[in-house]
Amino acid sequence: MSITRLETQQRMSRIVIHNDTVYLCGQVAADANTDIQEQTRTMLAKVDALLEQAGTDNKNILSATLYIRDMKDFAAMNAVWDAWVPEGYAPARACVEARMARAELLVEVSVVAAVPQR
Template sequence: MSIERQETAQRMSRIVIHNDTVYLCGQVAKDANDGITEQTATMLDKVDALLKQAGSDREHILSATLYIRDMKDFAAMNAVWDSWVPEGYAPARACVEARMARPELLVEISVVAALAK
């Protein structure tokens, strides 16, 4: 069985495809100086772009793990998430509070999806 890696650097690949499953590396906001709403929206825009590049989309997400710097932002993050996930296609999901790689980052996501055929 083959493993396809896209946008591979020394530390990680942004996309890995194996057995019709797409694995995305952690995605963060386009601008870490924005608030939680904008950080969540631009993070999800990046997920959309990578899924499209891999041959998948939101309707094929199997699981998502969200890391949020402070649970005080949970409701605002969920408002963006809830409007982004297509009705009837909610993936298995976990959300945990975590220290981020940089203090200005408020949210990060890791996604696993099926290829769209």
Template sequence: MSIQRIQTNQRMSRIVIHNKTVYLCGQVCADATKGIKEQTQTMLDKVDALLIEAGSSRENILSATVYIKDMQYFKEMNEVWDAWVPEGYAPARACVEAAMARPELLVEVSVVAAQKD
């Protein structure tokens, strides 16, 4: 069985594919000076781009773990999330409050998906 690593550096690979399963490293926003809705949207835009590169899509997401700096942002983050997930394709998901790598980051997501057939 082969393991394909894409966009790899010393610390991590942004995408790892094994047995038609896609693993994405944690994704954060494009601009950490923005609010939770903007951070969530640009984070999910990055997920979209990586899934396409890996031969997958939102409809193929198996699970997602959302890390949120403070649960006060939960409702607003979910408004963006709910609009992004295609109806009928919600993945298994966990959302946990977590300390972020940088104080200005409000949300991060880690995704596992299947490749398209």
């Protein structure tokens, strides 16, 4: 059994790879003082960068769990999400309203993806 941990700190690893499956820690916006759409865009850019580091991309996402501070922002967040997900590659997904770790955060995502065979 092989487990690879990348960007590991005391509390968590940003990336864990096991059996050709990538697990990302929760990702939030680069700037939490922006609106839901900009927070979603920068959050997904961070997901893209981590997936690339792990040798995969958003066409290989198996599942995503989105945490949104207020469901009033659901449609605006989905507009950005829908533009980001490649057509025909939508993952299994859940979206729940949740209190965030910091009040200014509006959205967070946790992603599981496959690493394609080389």
